[in-house]
Amino acid sequence: MSDYNRTDFTNPSTFILRGIPGLEAAHIWISIPFCAMYAIAVLGNFSILFIVKTEQSLHEPMFYFLCMLAITDLVMSASTIPKMLSIFWFNSREISFTACLTQMYFVHSLSGMESGILVAMAFDRYVAICDPLRHSSTLTNSVVAKIGLAVVLRSGILALPYPFLVRQWPYCRTNIIPHFYCQHIAVVKLACTDIRISSYYGLFDLLFVIGMDGFFIAISYIQILRAIFRLPTKDARLKTFGTCISHLCAISALYVPDLFSSLMFRFGHNVPLHFLVLISGVYHMVPPVLHPIIYGVRTKQIRGRLLELFTHKDT
Structure with a gap:
């Protein structure tokens, strides 16, 4: 590893990912819960996609948005966790400069997509509760597709400056990234120049997306x-509000770890690095794991279809 500590280069051909700095001896043990969570995320989100596709009664806007969320969660976890596990299991630490920038772009764009989809789901709940008679005419398949496209375009455009800014900085210190993936702040801190533009843009993007989406x-x-x-009765109020519980839980599963992880990396100067990296890993796994569980438990149609599948399998 000492060969990588100090080199003279402007744009390195490869970066070296350390995994979780300071806990290298425990990488195998740490990999067990992350591998289990990744398996749960993949199984859960593919189950959501399969059930919605095969169950005609679930071909509604809310479930279309849920499928978008499941696809985003699958790609988000696949963009970081397999590389993390390869570091833990096979000591495969190298990542090319281009692959590093690509991974960075996908992480930021997918994070924005998740947030945008939650806004779309909030709009669906608003129309369904406040104007139920116009729900089917307002949220047609065409409108749902346009909303999905707008979410993808917004997130993709906002994430573009990350790799472009990182590519232009000179790197003359080290190419060792103290993380298990190419996290934006961890990479730009390796540059031997003023990186305030990258840092400010990252903070702007975080606050703009969460601020705007949180507002809506x-x-x-x-x-x-x-x-x-x-509504006239308490039971009616509770039943109606119950249709929003899954969405509120999904919002908490995304925004709380995201805000905590991002702000800790920027301002937690006295926090041990291994703790910051572990928190980042948890952030990447919590939404993909919890979203299918939340909707599987709270949504009667999905829960019933799951029970039906398992009952038929047992018989």
Whole structure:
């Protein structure tokens, strides 16, 4: 590893990923829960996609958005966790400069897509509760597809500056990244120049996406709560609000780890590095694992279809 500690280069051909710095001896043990979570995420999200595809009654806007979320979660976890496991199991630490930039781009764009899909799901809940008679005419298949395209374009465009800025910086210190993937802040800190533009843009992107999406979600739920409180009975209010619980849990599963991880990496200067990297790993696994569990448990149609599949399998 000492060969990589100090070299003279402008753009390295490869970076070296350390995994979780300071916990290299425990990599095998750490890999066990991450491997289990990855398996659960893959199985859970593919189950959601299979059930929605095969069950005609689930061909509705909410479940289309849920499928978009499942696909995003699958690609997000696949963009980082397999490389992490290859580091832990096979000591495969090298990643090319181009692959590093590509991974960085996908992580940031997919994170923005997840947030945008949650906004779309909030809009679906708003229309379903506040204007149920126009739900089918408002959220047609064409509108759902256009919303999905807008989410992809917005996230893809906002993520473009990350690799372009990283590519232009000179790297003359080291090519060892103290992380298990090409995290933006971890990479730009290796540059031997003023990186404030990259740092400020990363903070702007985080606050802009979460701020804007959080604002629209909050507006949707203010209107939803107003409609719920106008319902005549307590049971009706609880039943209607129950249709939003899954979405609220999904929001918490994405935003809380995302904000915590991003802000800790920027401002947690006295926090041990291995703790920061572990938190980042948890952030990458929590939403893909929890989203299918949340919707599988809370959504009657999906839960019933799952039970039906397992019952038929047992018989």
